[in-house]
Amino acid sequence: MNPDTPLQLLGGLTPREFMRDYWQKKPLLVRQAIPGFESPISPDELAGLALEEEVESRLVLEHGSQPWELRRGPFAEDAFSELPERDWTLLVQAVDQFVPEVAEVIEQFKFLPKWRIDDVMISFAVPGGGVGPHFDNYDVFLLQGLGKRRWQIGQVCDSESPMLQHADLKILAEFVKTEEWVLEPGDMLYLPPLLAHCGTAEDDCMTYSVGFRAPSAAEVLTHFTDFLGQFLPEEERYSDADAAPSEDPTQIQRDALERLKALLNEHMGDERLLMTWFGQYMTEPRYPERISGTEIELQDLLSNLEDGAVLIRNPSARMAWSEVGEDLVLFASGQSRLLSADLRELLKLVCSADALHIDNLGQWLGNEEASCLLVELVKQGSLEFADE
Numbered sequence: 001m002n003p004d005t006p007l008q009l010l011g012g013l014t015p016r017e018f019m020r021d022y023w024q025k026k027p028l029l030v031r032q033a034i035p036g037f038e039s040p041i042s043p044d045e046l047a048g049l050a051l052e053e054e055v056e057s058r059l060v061l062e063h064g065s066q067p068w069e070l071r072r073g074p075f076a077e078d079a080f081s082e083l084p085e086r087d088w089t090l091l092v093q094a095v096d097q098f099v100p101e102v103a104e105v106i107e108q109f110k111f112l113p114k115w116r117i118d119d120v121m122i123s124f125a126v127p128g129g130g131v132g133p134h135f136d137n138y139d140v141f142l143l144q145g146l147g148k149r150r151w152q153i154g155q156v157c158d159s160e161s162p163m164l165q166h167a168d169l170k171i172l173a174e175f176v177k178t179e180e181w182v183l184e185p186g187d188m189l190y191l192p193p194l195l196a197h198c199g200t201a202e203d204d205c206m207t208y209s210v211g212f213r214a215p216s217a218a219e220v221l222t223h224f225t226d227f228l229g230q231f232l233p234e235e236e237r238y239s240d241a242d243a244a245p246s247e248d249p250t251q252i253q254r255d256a257l258e259r260l261k262a263l264l265n266e267h268m269g270d271e272r273l274l275m276t277w278f279g280q281y282m283t284e285p286r287y288p289e290r291i292s293g294t295e296i297e298l299q300d301l302l303s304n305l306e307d308g309a310v311l312i313r314n315p316s317a318r319m320a321w322s323e324v325g326e327d328l329v330l331f332a333s334g335q336s337r338l339l340s341a342d343l344r345e346l347l348k349l350v351c352s353a354d355a356l357h358i359d360n361l362g363q364w365l366g367n368e369e370a371s372c373l374l375v376e377l378v379k380q381g382s383l384e385f386a387d388e
């Protein structure tokens with residue numbers, strides 16, 4: 001993707017301009033970001049998803065049994081018939097993993113790393129419905145899919161910002177409106193992290209939230225050090241050969257700190273392990289139970305492909321690749337595999353092609369390392385045969 005080609009999605013900005021001036025910095029309203037966009041799923045179909053055990057869904061009622069009542073799915077079939085006429089909203093997470101047409105929306109965001117994308121949440125709201133003024137720790141693109149929603153933006157917040165006490169939801173006690181817009185289908189609003197916002201349905205409406213993810217500093221440190229720890233032998237310890245005799249045995253002297261810093265730096269600076277951990281961590285699936293492999297032999301895989309079978313990525317699998325020293329590494333659903341540099345084009349194909357088949361795999365099927373990789377990915381469940 002050319003970073004200097006203006007995009008309708010970004011209101012005519014190039015990806016480079018958007019990244020420089022808006023991404024993580026300030027909001028951007030784009031009228032008709034996707035001209036003529038129509039939600040590929042209906043409110044009834046969204047409600048249907050919220051009945052499913054494996055789907056994460058929430059109902060928010062502004063005037064429920066308490067203000068801003070939160071109910072968690074899965075819901076019973078009659079859950080929606082007893083709701084008031086106004087002021088509630090249904091939110092369904094990760095619809096992209098269940099509805100392929102919704103996953104296609106993500107294709108519009110190829111100028112951003114895919115591993116930064118969390119999911120597409122879809123909300124349906126009746127007039128007055130919304131989740132109240134709040135802020136998120138993540139970037140989000142809010143694409144209007146049906147009806148009209150009024151978006152108001154406000155102040156920049158942080159974890160010290162006062163919240164309403166009683167609510168099940170994190171609702172800001174104060175909201176200082178700075179701007180507002182009414183979005184219609186195809187319009188999109190980008191919001192950077194920490195910016196207060198409040199979306200209220202004007203009529204029956206659906207909004208697609210393309211949400212991003214970024215690990216917190218605390219997560220990076222705790223998870224990476226846990227990962228590192230597995231590779232360090234018991235005998236590697238704090239050591240103080242050549243230490244000076246202590247003047248006061250009750251004092252921890254400065255040189256101990258220097259030795260600790262050297263120990264930490266030696267391991268924290270291991271780029272190979274850091275990349276391996278990061279790739280694994282960022283490709284961990286949201287729903288691991290949806291990634292179940294199929295036992296298959298190499299010969300059967302090859303003959304299936306030769307007979308016209310098509311492999312697709314499991315919609316719940318996350319994949320990414322990277323360079324580690326001279327080698328390449330493929331990350332798939334939280335696992336990593338070191339591969340030789342000549343597999344670069346195959347890795348790109350596996351991570352990005354809509355489908356893998358004899359025509360685009362062609363030469364790779366004669367390469368042992370490549371065909372073994374495909375078998376492993378099918379066994380692991382990150383790749384699966386498309387239904388005919």
Ligand SMILES: [Mn+2]
Nearest residue numbers: 134135136197
């Ligand atoms: Mn939000």
